[in-house]
Amino acid sequence: MEERYENAAVTWTQQFCRINSFLGAGKREAVFLAEKILKESCDATVTVYDADTEEPYIIAEKICENPKFRLLLEGHLDVVSPEGMEHPFYAEIKDGILYGRGSVDMKGGCGSMLAAFVAACQKPLEGDLYLMFSTDEEYAGEEIKKALEKGHLPKVDFALIAEPTNGTMATAHKGEAWIDVEFFGKSAHSSMPHMGKNAIYMATAFLHNLQAYLLEMKKMVHPLYGAPTMSVGTIEGGSTPNVVPPYAKITIDIRYLPGTSSESFLKVLQNLAVLCKTENEDFSAKITKIGEWNDVCTDRESPTFRRIWQAASKAMGKEVGLTVMTGWGEGGFMNLYGIPVVTLGQGKMVCPIVRKNRSMWMKSKKWHWLMNRSSTRCVA
Structure with a gap:
């Protein structure tokens, strides 16, 4: 990519990082900024959806006659809570480092994809190119699903997400379900x-039997994807010490391997409830799946993937390493619609995080991410 577009990627990243897109008003501001840049910089068709809501999203498309390929560049402009950070939206560059909430996750990726999209629009294309920025990824990540359901996006041939992967290409991540x-x-x-x-x-009896099963899960190791996991994230019950509690509830997070489903683990939980019933006839439980976020499993041997991987390696001047993601991303819903997807971006997480209501919150007072993009490194 030409130097002017590399510089634009840094400038646009900095502009995005100066917006508090944790809040609804900031999400709209970020989307409208992307709309303004696109309309001023290229002749693509640009549409903002749900503009008057707390979670708008934007889609740009550059269509050609008789397209041989359709590619989607996708990312999110929302960020996690800035609570505890000092000047999270100053977006200052010091010694080649851009400091700001979201500079890596993933406004740096959005700025770069925006520059790449604009640059591509200046040349004759043999395929259709799409760019989408969502604003709900840190909470639910369902805008991409909505865009596909409503036909705002077609079923493209391939999608790329610029989440931070430290310069490697992630071809898979586990699916997730909450029970x-x-x-x-x-x-x-x-x-x-x-x-x-x-x-x-x-609940205690159920958890005792569940913990025994978790030891067995550790043995279900896939050479590429690791082992599936179950984790009890919340527990509630009782109202006051002087009353026997008539109700309790736990919520379990399940991460299942790419190419499988949550149903087998749901069956396991049902069998554990049956076991508890044999141990105590008064035992009574109800098991409900309250949410599911699909896995990603892109075939590394497919001709389409090989083409994308080779193009990325050529652009970066070296063979791009292949990996899998440990967390969940919007590609899960793309995979649900049969769209092959990979994640490729600079930067990596260097501090633990915790999700709450599908939203990321800081676990330490300051939460730093490091990014190397062009000549600028970003910390968020």
Whole structure:
């Protein structure tokens, strides 16, 4: 890419990073900025969807006659909470480093894809090129699903997401599902606990059997994807110490291997409930899947993938390494619609995070990400 577009990528990243796109108003501002840049810089067709909502998204398209290929560049402009950061939206560049919330996850990627899209629009194309920026990835990541369902995006031949992968190309990530397990007992005064049925005790028995199964899960190791996981993320129950709790609930996060599904693990949980019932006839539970986010599993041997990988390696001047992602990304919903997708971006996470309601929140007072893009490194 020409130097002017590399410089534009840095400039546009800095402009995006000065916007507090954790908030709804900031999400709209970021999307409208992208719209302004696109309309001023190229002749693509640009459309903003859900413009008057808390989560707008934008799609640009450059269409040609008789396209031989259709490629989507996709990313998100929303960020996680800036709470605890000092000057999270100053977006200052010091010693070649751009500091700002979201500079890597993933406004740096968005700035780069924006520059690449604009640059491509200046040349004759033999295929259709699409660019989409969402603003709900850190919460639910369902705007890409909405765009495909409503026909705002076609089923393209390939998609690339510029999330940080430290310069390697991720071809897969695990699927994710959330499962509620509710336990139903009977209330009684704690001075006469035998008159009640303690739902927390039921949850404890279930968790005891679940922990035994988790030891077996560690043996289900795939040479490329690792092992599937289950983790109990929340537990609730009871209202006051002097009442036998009639209700309790746990929520389990399941990460299943690419190319599989959550159904086998849902069956495992149901079998554990049956086991608990044989151990205690008063045991009563209900198991419900409350959410699912699809896996990514792109065939590394397909001609389309090889073409994309070779093009990326040529552009970067070296063979791009292949990897898998540990977390979830919007590519999961693309894969659900049969679109091959890879994730390729500079930068990597260097500090642990925790998700809450599909949103990332800081676990430490300052949360740094490092990015190498062109001559500028970004820290968010």
